Amino acid sequence: MVKDIAGNVVQSDELKAADPIDFRKIYDATMTILFKVAFRVVNEQEVAEDLVHDSYIKASEKEMVFPTMNDATYWLIRVVKNASLNYVKRRGREQKAYQKVLYEDHRVMTTGETDLLREETIEKAKDALSKLPDNLREVLVLREYADMNYKEIGNTLGITEGNVKVRVFRAREQLAKIIGEDDVYLS
Structure with a gap:
């Protein structure tokens, strides 16, 4: 509700996405065009x-x-x-990763040296993980070890899905700094 200088109630054209009535108006006016845009791409x-x-949830x-x-439509189209x-x-x-895995040679030969390097790497990773702040460690553990997606973690x-993505990125960055990229054996 908007009032003018005299205190009279004036009709406002602005639309609030969090308001169920305005949300419905936005949805009804934009669903078809948004679907067409998304379908053309995917x-x-x-x-x-x-x-x-x-996009509506966002x-x-x-x-x-x-x-x-129009502002709502343009913003939603961009999103x-x-x-x-x-x-x-x-x-x-x-798809590229899937194709690569399909056509890779899967034979694995280990030696005592590779086993030792692998064990050392695991220890370094655990140690580095313990040095991360709690908020970064928990999102990384849920993402990498619990195999949860960003939405599930959020x-x-x-927390928001965007916040989860930021925390995972920062956690990986800090891990790389703590461990040092050259000091890790991966196989």
Whole structure:
């Protein structure tokens, strides 16, 4: 509700994504176009729907306020387009990794030296992990060892998915500094 100088209630055109009535207006006005944008990029119906719904969730969680419906539409199109492009890039990387694993030689020969290096690396990693701050250590452990995705970690810890991504990145950076990239044996 907006009041003018005289104190009279004036109709406001701004839309609040966190308000259920405004959210419904935004959804009804933009769903078709957002789906078309996402589907053109990802070429998968279910994925396109998920990406569009994620954009609405993002607008609502951030309590976005849009001056007009056009502003809401343009913002959501940008969010959906970027999310769709990121999905396609991620899918491409996953496919390359899958192909690489399929065609790699899987024979493993170990020697006493490689076993010793592996044990030393595990100890260094555990030691470095224990030196991380609690908030960084817990997201990294949940991501790498519990094999949880960012959304699940966010729900578990009560933080946003974006915050989880930032913490995982920072944890990996700090681990690299603590361990030193040349001092680790990986096989």
